[in-house]
Amino acid sequence: MLRIINQLADARVELQRICERTHDEQVVHKEATVREILQTVQRNGDEALLQYTADFDKQHLTVDQLRIRGSEIDAAYQQVSKELIDAIRLACRNIERFHRKRLPTSWVEFEGDVVLGKRYHPVDKAGIYVPGGRAAYPSTVLMNAIPAQVAGVERIVMVTPPGADGAINPAVLVAAQEAGVSEIYRVGGAQAIAALAYGTHTIPAVDVITGPGNIYVTLAKKQVFGTVGIDSLAGPSEVLIIADRSADATHVATDLLAQAEHDPMAAAILITPDAILAERVAAEVARQLEGHPRQTLTEKSIANYGVAIVVDTLETAAELSNQFAPEHLELEVNDPWSLLESIRHAGAVFLGHATPEAVGDYLAGPNHTLPTSGAARYASPLSTETFMKHSSLIQYSPRALSEVSDAIARLTEAEGLPSHGDSVKFRTQPQNLPRRESRDDM
Numbered sequence: 001m002l003r004i005i006n007q008l009a010d011a012r013v014e015l016q017r018i019c020e021r022t023h024d025e026q027v028v029h030k031e032a033t034v035r036e037i038l039q040t041v042q043r044n045g046d047e048a049l050l051q052y053t054a055d056f057d058k059q060h061l062t063v064d065q066l067r068i069r070g071s072e073i074d075a076a077y078q079q080v081s082k083e084l085i086d087a088i089r090l091a092c093r094n095i096e097r098f099h100r101k102r103l104p105t106s107w108v109e110f111e112g113d114v115v116l117g118k119r120y121h122p123v124d125k126a127g128i129y130v131p132g133g134r135a136a137y138p139s140t141v142l143m144n145a146i147p148a149q150v151a152g153v154e155r156i157v158m159v160t161p162p163g164a165d166g167a168i169n170p171a172v173l174v175a176a177q178e179a180g181v182s183e184i185y186r187v188g189g190a191q192a193i194a195a196l197a198y199g200t201h202t203i204p205a206v207d208v209i210t211g212p213g214n215i216y217v218t219l220a221k222k223q224v225f226g227t228v229g230i231d232s233l234a235g236p237s238e239v240l241i242i243a244d245r246s247a248d249a250t251h252v253a254t255d256l257l258a259q260a261e262h263d264p265m266a267a268a269i270l271i272t273p274d275a276i277l278a279e280r281v282a283a284e285v286a287r288q289l290e291g292h293p294r295q296t297l298t299e300k301s302i303a304n305y306g307v308a309i310v311v312d313t314l315e316t317a318a319e320l321s322n323q324f325a326p327e328h329l330e331l332e333v334n335d336p337w338s339l340l341e342s343i344r345h346a347g348a349v350f351l352g353h354a355t356p357e358a359v360g361d362y363l364a365g366p367n368h369t370l371p372t373s374g375a376a377r378y379a380s381p382l383s384t385e386t387f388m389k390h391s392s393l394i395q396y397s398p399r400a401l402s403e404v405s406d407a408i409a410r411l412t413e414a415e416g417l418p419s420h421g422d423s424v425k426f427r428t429q430p431q432n433l434p435r436r437e438s439r440d441d442m
Contacts, residue, residue: 098365113397130210161188
């Protein structure tokens with residue numbers, strides 16, 4: 001049953017609890033386990049990958065079976081419907097179109113005798129992690145691979161855990177092919193992150209790793225950060241819906257359940273100034289859970305991290321939303337664009353009654369890899385920039401350098417770095433350089 005909270009103070013406490021739901025006592029133990037896996041793969045390479053795949057996925061593979069063959073990708077097209085292929089291609093077009101608009105461009109600016117600029121360049125190799133387990137995620141393939149392609153990454157390496165029979169879901173393989181990824185390996189978990197970070201004989205080391213996974217994958221990404229770049233430390237998924245009396249209780253309930261069915265730790269939150277709507281949504285959630293294909297999992301999510309909060313105004317709802325900084329924020333209100341002015345922190349915002357979060361999950365175009373657990377306060381969705389870095393460009397003419405030499409001298413003296421100052425003086429005042437005595441001269 002969806003719990004209803006009417007007191008603002010209680011609501012703040014509950015939102016904080018939900019935001020911190022991954023901070024449990026088991027994390028320290030899991031971090032140690034992940035550290036051991038990373039070190040073992042770094043040391044033993046493919047041999048460790050095969051052993052961990054046997055231990056965790058119960059699949060006994062050979063080195064030759066790690067990489068997906070082209071014939072498997074071809075066969076995947078025969079195992080999915082034409083309608084699904086068409087849907088994947090539509091999503092590809094929309095995602096590519098959106099991310100091309102986000103592609104940063106290099107620039108150079110001339111200010112007299114000074115030239116400044118930025119030069120953007122893609123990383124050489126990107127690694128994409130696509131989770132398996134409870135479901136198949138062709139959308140994750142598209143949302144990670146297409147921005148990398150648009151950014152201009154030359155080599156994209158995809159890893160995903162093998163299924164019960166060692167095979168990879170055909171929809172995932174079709175999505176990879178449509179997104180231009182042909183280098184795919186059947187390995188998952190922390191060991192897959194280790195392979196991408198350190199490289200093995202079979203799997204190349206990459207520069208950036210993106211894509212969501214379970215707690216072991218997330219902790220592995222956290223530990224290899226610095227050796228490689230990462231997109232984010234994604235936690236369990238979450239949706240926060242702000243709704244007023246214009247919202248349809250059935251639609252709101254469905255959107256809450258659409259998030260809850262992801263994972264037992266997914267969060268589904270409604271904030272509304274309409275107490276009657278809150279009651280109707282709670283009743284509708286209970287009704288829709290009856291006979292739900294993922295009922296046990298979804299009920300756990302709703303029971304532990306599902307809540308309806310009744311507030312006095314939409315402004316208070318926006319304030320609570322900003323406190324939580326949700327991954328997905330739906331504004332199911334009469335005037336969503338007006339309310340948007342009060343929203344400061346959200347991974348993605350869905351405006352109006354006809355824009356369920358599922359639209360963004362699959363094919364609207366904006367990325368569905370979003371900051372979670374409050375990270376939207378400082379982080380942004382995955383984009384082409386995730387797969388790029390920039391270099392600063394600086395050029396001074398002799399005259400421009402001379403004009404700032406005194407200021408640089410003062411700053412270098414303040415920091416006690418004489419050679420920094422000399423590097424300017426040697427160029428601007430070579431005839432007046434004093435001889436600096438050192439202890440070696442005494």
